[in-house]
Amino acid sequence: MVSSDHLNLVYDIKLSSVGPGHVTGSDVVHEPSNMDLAMKLHYLRGVYFFSSEAVQGLTVYRIKEPMFTWLNHYYRTCGRFRRSNSGRPLIKCNDCGVRIIEAKCDKTIDEWLEMKDSSLTKLLVSNHIVGPELPFSPLVFLQVTSFKCGGMSLGLSWAHVLGDAFSASDFINMWGQAMANQLPQHPVDLPKSFSMLVKPANRSQLATDPLSIKRVDPVGDNWITANNCKMEPFSFHITATQLTQLQAKISGHKATPPFECLCTIFWQSIARVCSRHEPEIVTVCKNERGSRRTGTLSNSAQIISTVKADFSVKEAKPKDVAALLVEHAVDERGLIESAVERDGGVSDFIIYGANLTFVNLEEASFYGLELNGQKPVHVSYLIDGIGDEGVVLVAPPGPKDSGKDSSEGKIVTVILPEDQVMELKSELKREWSIA
């Protein structure tokens, strides 16, 4: 919960909507894939901080006007959900629009970032969910907050059912291109479907659910799960030098990729502090480079695999855990899709946090959003609506941090039950010198 002193930090809230400038057409619908529906209870909350030089001369109107051209390409994000006769959700592309929030803050960007309080991010980005009324719930919220120093933050609140973090990042980066009048000539060829194909539910298969997903109690039209405990986010900035040292400590002569190194560290540390049970299965999410088409929104180009440890992770040698992560990840996407399809897309699942989940966002171009030719000074992303097991996000660092050698530092954001946070921080400091 945000403390009472902080409640008035962001004020003068104004709501409006922005949609595509061109008419998409009547009766245009988009049917989410099974993978999309598996992700529907998750939300991405990204905040981009820009210095005053980057946003000089940008009035609210100048910010909004290019959005109408930009959203011609992404009319799907401006639609609203409906349910077909079978109960399967689909998006009616009725140009309703994305919601824009305008706000002000009396701190400067530097003061805000100094506060290092990840929970305050909630004030800069909407915590919306889809529901309780599907036809009137926007899928995307954009919050533009003006700071005392003239800087600005852009909060992107994104329903994961539309696409993964890479898609969301590409989406918002294209707005930056629209601001600079550099949009591609023709809208990306997103196929428009006019019919409402209803696939009958395949109930003949009695297969069990894959390890990476968790079936939750039906949430109806209110697309969020409740956690049994309060989840708290916190971030670490791991410099390039630190990363090299950690890699050396884990695998010695054989180089383990940075992401798997960090997964090893956090898996072991969380295993050691977690009082309830030791996580023996983890879910790993990574970008599948080859299958992503520029400008498309998708959940299917993110590999979701599980790694199962038959040994005790907290006592094992780090290099064994690392080897496990590198060599024994099982891609479960096909199984996830079958599980969703079995019930005709009507059941509710969570993926992030069903097990301890590691999400590799290294390849997301978070710093690709440019205003007035300038990159953001800081970008942070969180996932909302996650399960109790927690999530670890590994994201690219800011433009200031690039190692002297070819490798870069990382920003690791951990979202865990609040009772584990203090212990984890001390474990990381003690064992790995991460603070």
Place this chain on the structure above:
Amino acid sequence: MASLSNSVKLKYIKLGYQYLVNHILTVFLIPILMGFLIKILSLGPDQIYEIGSALHFDLLQFLGFSLMIIFFATVYFMSKPRSVYLVDYACFKPPASYRVPHATLVEHLRLSNKDNPEIVEFQRRIIQRSGLGDETCLAPANLYIPPTPSLEASRAEAELILFSVIDDLLKKTGTKTKDIDILIVNCSIVSPTPSLSAMVINKYKLRSNIKSFNLSGMGCSASLISIDLARELLQVHPNSCAIVVSTEITTPNYYSGNERSMVLTNCLFRMGGAAILLSNKKADRSRSKYQLLHLVRTHKGADDKAYRCIHEQEDTQGIQGVSLSKDLMLIAGEALKSNITTIGPLVLPASEQLLFLFTLIGQKILKLKWKPYIPDFKQAFEHFCIHAGGRGVIDELQKKLQLSDKDVEASRMTLHRFGNTSSSSIWYEMNYIESKGRMKKGDRIWQIAFGSGFKCNSAVWKCNRTITTPTDGPWLDCIDRYPVSISQVLDL
């Protein structure tokens, strides 16, 4: 078979009757002239000379006679009203960023009226049946939840619309700002100080002796009132030109209350504006698009019900809005009838007038049970521009005047693409007809506008030259999609 041949026969009888009555003078004169000619030709040239010399023409008489003819001709030409030409006009095309899709409007209404789902549902039903399309536009203040009207925002909208259409018009007609003699701006709801006409004069640095007028509060028919005023001024001032600018500012129009009679403005009124250049200069005659033939104004304000029909007021909670009475259609019908009674004799061919007279005599004097004869206005006009007040208004007028779907197409399509833009809608309709390539030289156009008061105003224009399809204007990027068929109830 028999009925088909009967109806064909009836058609030919009707055509024959019309031709006979409308060209009665010709019908009588030709035989007389023929007779005269034959008589003369049957005489020899000597006999013609004899008849000529017998008439005893003497120089003085001849001169006196000629002078008298010249005198009467001069008096006639001097007292003839000056012709008023419409050189050209420009309509405002709102930017795509001002677009209000139906889904967005309904969602915003729900969020702004959380305590009152019934009024939201009522408005949603109106929007579904309104005949408006998904591309109509409102000023940005209306896209906030709840809308944020302010004087500054209203001024900004006025500046955008007025300067945009006037720039367009000046460029199209090649008019210099120093040549503008008369400026009339009409905008019903928004009337700040200094006035909108002063705003235009300031922006374009118009002459200090310009005759400027600002008409406010006169409703949706104000454009024709402004044209009438311009026409009167052009009678008094020779060799002059006038710019008439018609618009309605949508920024302050959102009604946030619960009265059903007052929510129609939210559902129908949209952004729009037009600027028209009128001239009485002889030099402009050849390049003008239209000539104004008649302008008839009818005011039913003396009747209390008509006066209160469209009424700006505060509701029981003190929220201001415009209330539309349930009798609107009835009153509009009465006003139209009044207007037609005046304009009919000016435009209808003699054949229609006679038929109407006969039916009237039969009904009132002979007390025969005849249906009132509705004159066929399609004989008087090639094109109709009925103010796009709403679907109901257009349907009602189509029925009353017995017009075809093609006759009211311009009105319906303007309502679909631009919504009810109040006083400027008749100009969008005119532009639609031009954009479709249907405007030919000699075509007569009837513009009918209704407005609060209750007023019904008509203007009759004659097309001066065949108009090539415009290469600019509000319909340019969408004319190929029109006409569209508009479903009775939209699926939102």
